[in-house]
Amino acid sequence: MPVDAKSLRQVGRQVPSSVAVVTTGDGLGVTVGSLGVLSQRPPLVMFSLTRGSRGHCLLNGLTRFRVNVLAEEQAWIGEHFAQGEPGDRDLVGLTSEVLPRIPGAVAHLECSARERFEIGDHTMVIGLLEQVDLSPGRPLVYWNRDYHSLFPVAGEPLAFSGREVQSTT
Ligand SMILES: Cc1cc2nc3c(=O)[nH]c(=O)nc-3n(C[C@H](O)[C@H](O)[C@H](O)COP(=O)(O)OP(=O)(O)OC[C@H]3O[C@@H](n4cnc5c(N)ncnc54)[C@H](O)[C@@H]3O)c2cc1C
Numbered sequence: 001m002p003v004d005a006k007s008l009r010q011v012g013r014q015v016p017s018s019v020a021v022v023t024t025g026d027g028l029g030v031t032v033g034s035l036g037v038l039s040q041r042p043p044l045v046m047f048s049l050t051r052g053s054r055g056h057c058l059l060n061g062l063t064r065f066r067v068n069v070l071a072e073e074q075a076w077i078g079e080h081f082a083q084g085e086p087g088d089r090d091l092v093g094l095t096s097e098v099l100p101r102i103p104g105a106v107a108h109l110e111c112s113a114r115e116r117f118e119i120g121d122h123t124m125v126i127g128l129l130e131q132v133d134l135s136p137g138r139p140l141v142y143w144n145r146d147y148h149s150l151f152p153v154a155g156e157p158l159a160f161s162g163r164e165v166q167s168t169t
Contacts, residue, residue, distance in 0.1 A: 030055035
């Protein structure tokens, strides 16, 4: 199959992602599926935004941001911030902290923006992770243009699955 816009869209549909909302000091937020944990030493995370998209304006003057990794019951919040509706603080229950937090998210990652690269049609932002708060619950998954819950594959634990490690922590 040739690499063209259609095949790339199909690839994008086949690659599941987490769903996170990046919030900033301006009270802005945008839904991203491009979150990645990049490095442990130093602790770095990244996300990327399409240049020219509405969400991209979040990057204007960006110095600090919070990544809210959504829980499986928060698909509506993912949709909300993908549509970029204004005046959403009360509806979503955003806290009034400098970097607003989405209650119920499974992880809150507070970051300072370190690097910014223009790559292809995206801007990639790399942030230094300064504070992490984790909550119980399963993360929301986006796959094939829809939201999903995450369940383990049935069967015996695999040697490299990490399930034993998870069950002891
Ligand atoms: C689950 C989910 C994940 C998203 N992740 C990202 C992301 O990592 N980076 C980003 O720039 N925007 C992402 N978006 C889109 C973003 O949240 C806003 O919807 C977008 O910025 C709105 O801009 P627009 O009106 O120009 O929309 P559009 O023109 O509809 O979208 C602009 C661009 O956003 C990107 N985009 C749209 N939906 C997705 C998606 N599901 N996954 C990945 N990219 C998408 C595409 O590259 C598209 O060209 C995501 C949306 C959803 C629902």
